Amino acid sequence: MDKKTTPLIEAKDISIAFGGIKAVDHADVDLFPGEVVAILGHNGAGKSTLIKILSGAYKRDSGQILVNGEVADIANPRDAKKYGIETIYQTLAVADNVDAAANLYLGREILTTYGTLDDTAMEAEARRVMGRLNPNFQRFKEPVAKLSGGQRQSVAIARAILFNAKILIMDEPTAALGPQETEQVGELIQQLKSDGIGIFLISHDIHDVFDLADRVAVMKNGKMVGYAKTKDVTKDEVLGMIILGKCPPGATPGPGASDS
Amino acid sequence: MKNTTQLAEKVEGEPIWTRFLRATEIDARLLGMIAALALIWVGFHLYGVIINDFGAFLTPRNLWNLSVQTASIGVMATGMVLVIVTRHIDLSVGSILGITGMCMAIMQVRILPEIFGLGHPMIWIISIITGLIIGTVIGAIHGYLIAYHGIPAFIVTLGGLLVWRGVAFLLTRGETISPVDTTFAKLGGGPYGAIGAGASWAIGLLGCAAVFWFMIQGRRTRARFDFPQRPIWAEGFVAAVSCASILGLVMLVNAYPWPKGIVKKYVAENNIDTPINEIFISHGFAIPVLILIAVGVGMTFLTTRTRFGRYVFAIGGNPDAAELAGINTRWVTVKIFALMGALCSLSAVIASARLGSASAQLGQLDELYVIAAAVIGGTSFAGGIGTIYGAILGAVVMQSLQTGMVLIGFDAAMQQIVVGSVLVFAVWVDTLYRRRAK
Numbered sequence: 206m207d208k209k210t211t212p213l214i215e216a217k218d219i220s221i222a223f224g225g226i227k228a229v230d231h232a233d234v235d236l237f238p239g240e241v242v243a244i245l246g247h248n249g250a251g252k253s254t255l256i257k258i259l260s261g262a263y264k265r266d267s268g269q270i271l272v273n274g275e276v277a278d279i280a281n282p283r284d285a286k287k288y289g290i291e292t293i294y295q296t297l298a299v300a301d302n303v304d305a306a307a308n309l310y311l312g313r314e315i316l317t318t319y320g321t322l323d324d325t326a327m328e329a330e331a332r333r334v335m336g337r338l339n340p341n342f343q344r345f346k347e348p349v350a351k352l353s354g355g356q357r358q359s360v361a362i363a364r365a366i367l368f369n370a371k372i373l374i375m376d377e378p379t380a381a382l383g384p385q386e387t388e389q390v391g392e393l394i395q396q397l398k399s400d401g402i403g404i405f406l407i408s409h410d411i412h413d414v415f416d417l418a419d420r421v422a423v424m425k426n427g428k429m430v431g432y433a434k435t436k437d438v439t440k441d442e443v444l445g446m447i448i449l450g451k452c453p454p455g456a457t458p459g460p461g462a463s464d465s
Numbered sequence: 466m467k468n469t470t471q472l473a474e475k476v477e478g479e480p481i482w483t484r485f486l487r488a489t490e491i492d493a494r495l496l497g498m499i500a501a502l503a504l505i506w507v508g509f510h511l512y513g514v515i516i517n518d519f520g521a522f523l524t525p526r527n528l529w530n531l532s533v534q535t536a537s538i539g540v541m542a543t544g545m546v547l548v549i550v551t552r553h554i555d556l557s558v559g560s561i562l563g564i565t566g567m568c569m570a571i572m573q574v575r576i577l578p579e580i581f582g583l584g585h586p587m588i589w590i591i592s593i594i595t596g597l598i599i600g601t602v603i604g605a606i607h608g609y610l611i612a613y614h615g616i617p618a619f620i621v622t623l624g625g626l627l628v629w630r631g632v633a634f635l636l637t638r639g640e641t642i643s644p645v646d647t648t649f650a651k652l653g654g655g656p657y658g659a660i661g662a663g664a665s666w667a668i669g670l671l672g673c674a675a676v677f678w679f680m681i682q683g684r685r686t687r688a689r690f691d692f693p694q695r696p697i698w699a700e701g702f703v704a705a706v707s708c709a710s711i712l713g714l715v716m717l718v719n720a721y722p723w724p725k726g727i728v729k730k731y732v733a734e735n736n737i738d739t740p741i742n743e744i745f746i747s748h749g750f751a752i753p754v755l756i757l758i759a760v761g762v763g764m765t766f767l768t769t770r771t772r773f774g775r776y777v778f779a780i781g782g783n784p785d786a787a788e789l790a791g792i793n794t795r796w797v798t799v800k801i802f803a804l805m806g807a808l809c810s811l812s813a814v815i816a817s818a819r820l821g822s823a824s825a826q827l828g829q830l831d832e833l834y835v836i837a838a839a840v841i842g843g844t845s846f847a848g849g850i851g852t853i854y855g856a857i858l859g860a861v862v863m864q865s866l867q868t869g870m871v872l873i874g875f876d877a878a879m880q881q882i883v884v885g886s887v888l889v890f891a892v893w894v895d896t897l898y899r900r901r902a903k
Contacts, residue, residue: 262789283791294789302782302849303775311779312791314772321770329690350782 211274212237213403214290214372219258219268228254230427231268231460236372236403241394243406243418243435245447251427252407256374259405260292261285272372286312289371293361293378301350305342306331308349309364334363338393339386355386362393373397374405379413391417411447415440425450428461488699494843494898498858501891502865509869521872525721529748531861531868532718533654533819536753537562537812538831539860542838543764544808546856547801549839550781552848553611553618555802557625558809558835561603562828564629566813569596570642570823573649589649596810603629604806608799626832634825643822653818654751656727662719665749669715673708680704718754719747753815757857760811765853777801781849837884838863841891845899862891 212235221229229251236242244252257263259270261282270277272288279285285292299308306328307314315330317323328345335342339359349357358378365373379387394404394417406414415421415435423430423446430450433443437455445451452458486493506522514520521527541558548555573592581587603625610621644650651658660668680700687694723731723746732741768774776797780787788794812831817823842859844851866887870880 260789282789283793286791292789300779300782300786300790303779307775307779311775311787314775316772321766322772322775325686325690325692328692348782 210237212271213273214259214277214288215271215274216255216259217269217271219255219265219270221254221258221263221266227427229258229265232424232427232429233459234405234422234429236405238401238403239398240420241398241404241406241418243408243414243421244424245408245411245414245421245443246424246430247447248409250409250424250447252409252424253376254427255424256292256376256405256407259285259372260290260374262292286368289369290374291365291368291370291372292374292376293358293365294376299349299357299360299364302348304328304348305335305345305352305360305363308360309334309367311364313368330367331363334367335359338363338366339389355382358382358386358390362390366397370402372403372405374407376407377409377413378406380408380410387413411440411443415443421446422459423447425461429459430461430463431456431458433457485699488696489703490695490699491703492852494895495855495858497898498842498855498862502858502862505862505865505869509865509873512873516873522869525717527868527872529718529721529751531864532754533751534868535857535860535864536654536751536757537815537819537828538834538838538864539757539857540760540808540812540815541805541831541835542842542856542860543760543853544801544805545835545839546764546842546844546851546853547768547777548618548805549836549844549846550777550849550851551798551801552781552784552846553798553801554836555607555618555622555805556832556836557603557607557622557629558805558812559828559831559833560626560629560633561600561806561809562813562816562831563825564603564633564636565596565600565810566817566823566827567633567636567642567825568599569593569649569810569813570645570817571636572596573646574642574644584647586648589646589652592646592649593814596813597807600806600808600810600813601803602806604809605799605803607806608802611802612795612798630825630829633827637825639825641822641824645818645821645823649814650818650821652752652756652814653816653820654753655819656723656748658753658818659718659748659751660755661749662747663749665715665719665747668750668755669711672711676704676707676711715750718750721748722746723748753819756811756815760808761853761857768853773797773800778849781851783849834860834863837888841888843895845895862887 215235217233219229219232220227232251232255234242234244234255244255246252254263258265259279261279261284264280270279272290277288279288279290282292300311303311306324309331310327315323315326331345339356342356342359344352344356349360352360362378379390382390397404406418408414418435420432420434421438421443422432423443425447430446431452433446433453433456438453442453442455445453446456450461450463452462510520510522513522541562545555545558569592572595573588577585577588577591607618607621607625610616611618680703684694684700725741728741728744728746731746732739732744737744768777776787776792776794779790779792780794780797784794813828816827820827838859839851839856840846840859841862842852842855842857844856863884866884867880870883875883
């Protein structure tokens with residue numbers, strides 16, 4: 206990555222504590238256009254918390270977020286969306302009892318000239334986007350509660366695409382998916398990269414994301430162990446970072462790296 | 466029957482009944498409710514015929530009165546749907562009705578006549594506006610406490626139930642305020658508060674025209690985006706049944722004449738020579754029923770065609786997802802409770818106008834009937850599910866039970882036992898239905 210360009214988003218010295226437990230402890234992370242950065246770590250390492258701060262779901266205790274080099278004021282999910290940050294959550298955050306089209310446009314509905322919902326237009330657009338993403342998807346009239354995990358995931362991803370996200374955060378994007386759907390998500394990520402979108406992938410399973418990512422950032426106990434370009438390190442070395450907090454030679458150590 | 470579209474395509478092994486429901490897109494639950502209602506009506510009528518030698522239930526007079534009595538609960542039940550859909554509850558509706566009814570009565574009996582003089586048309590208008598504002602503000606306060614301070618709706622509105630009833634009592638130290646303004650009184654129904662035969666026919670025909678307009682409009686938009694159409698026979702069937710019910714309703718309300726005494730007075734006032742026995746003046750739709758219909762149409766529009774409605778259901782289905790999607794869930798909650806408060810004051814207009822007075826007890830226990838109406842109408846406490854027409858039908862069911870038991874001479878204790886049991890039974894049946902539908 207060319208470090209001279211301005212990062213799409215840069216988080217500096219982010220900290221948040223829940224009742225005395227430092228979930229994220231002075232963590233830094235950045236992302237450049239067209240880049241995929243995987244944030245890795247065990248369950249409870251603080252990676253999900255960190256991205257929830259970036260997406261506005263949590264309010265940080267301290268630290269700074271810069272979007273395109275300018276200080277961004279992100280206090281809630283609506284703020285984050287204003288900066289083009291879209292998030293696809295681990296818990297498959299879709300509204301269960303409305304249909305796919307309503308989910309794609311939730312919060313930004315298409316309105317008719319009378320100010321009422323234009324359901325037909327939304328459904329037509331939903332069919333177009335979903336057709337590109339998941340051509341087999343046909344169940345537009347049913348509440349998403351009745352869809353499979355993969356279908357719900359594709360609804361969530363379609364939602365992000367539809368709103369021209371500049372920064373896409375995907376929390377365990379493929380955890381709930383079958384092999385075929387996982388492959389689809391992989392292709393989709395390549396496509397989004399070529400459009401200049403920056404993507405954070407969050408996972409505790411290195412195999413899910415290693416081949417997709419340009420860089421990895423590894424967290425342990427709320428601290429950053431280190432950063433590495435995927436071409437400079439092996440999977441085993443990254444595993445060592447995740448499990449032992451040990452930084453290999455190809456990586457840049459962070460504050461959480463063990464001294465040994 | 467030749468099938469023209471996907472919706473009508475035959476699926477192997479599918480019973481004709483399922484196919485019919487799919488093609489017409491009629492909700493099976495709705496049919497179930499109508500069947501239950503029919504059972505209640507016929508049951509009470511036959512009970513009257515057999516035990517008392519006179520079936521009083523299925524008469525124009527009783528059904529007309531039933532429609533008027535349903536109006537107050539029905540109006541509030543439409544708002545309760547939104548409250549329950551977002552996983553809240555409002556126990557204070559009866560008390561809000563009480564306080565707003567009291568405020569409106571004080572306005573029109575004690576304050577405004579001194580300013581405008583008795584019978585001035587501004588009196589009832591300003592009174593109602595005052596009531597609506599007070600109701601909305603009270604509801605908004607409840608919503609604010611629930612949404613922004615995290616106090617459970619159950620507690621806030623339980624407090625509201627006691628507080629507002631107390632305030633209503635304190636305002637007049639328990640006195641009943643009467644009589645209300647004469648124009649205001651018409652909003653409660655009665656012979657003068659009904660619109661007569663001609664206007665009722667006009668409204669009925671307007672309703673039929675609306676049915677066809679929506680049908681054509683629906684087909685047009687579906688065609689514009691190349692979506693499958695409903696088969697013509699299904700469209701025709703739905704339209705025919707809708708129009709028949711609307712016109713049937715008009716005939717029913719027109720079949721109930723003014724009582725003799727009122728006619729006598731009317732004849733004397735207008736110097737009519739025809740003998741009283743030959744005069745048949747229809748009631749037509751009662752104004753409170755028209756208010757209920759208008760509220761029902763308005764609320765249906767709000768829930769299905771606007772952003773607000775979409776957000777209400779999205780929040781009910783998954784509050785976290787709704788918040789993450791960028792919906793201001795707290796503000797929506799405030800709006801829901803404010804709307805509930807406004808609907809309570811509208812019900813207060815109907816209830817106090819019907820009685821011609823406002824007492825501190827007005828609307829007591831209404832919260833239970835309103836919640837029961839919404840729940841019988843298919844609103845789910847799990848959130849995210851509920852319809853306006855369901856709640857109104859639920860209100861009709863509740864009122865039918867009440868009226869029916871009065872007609873056949875059940876005493877109050879028995880009525881409570883039956884209503885309570887029916888509520889639990891209805892929800893049990895609904896739970897079974899939903900489990901099977903999954």
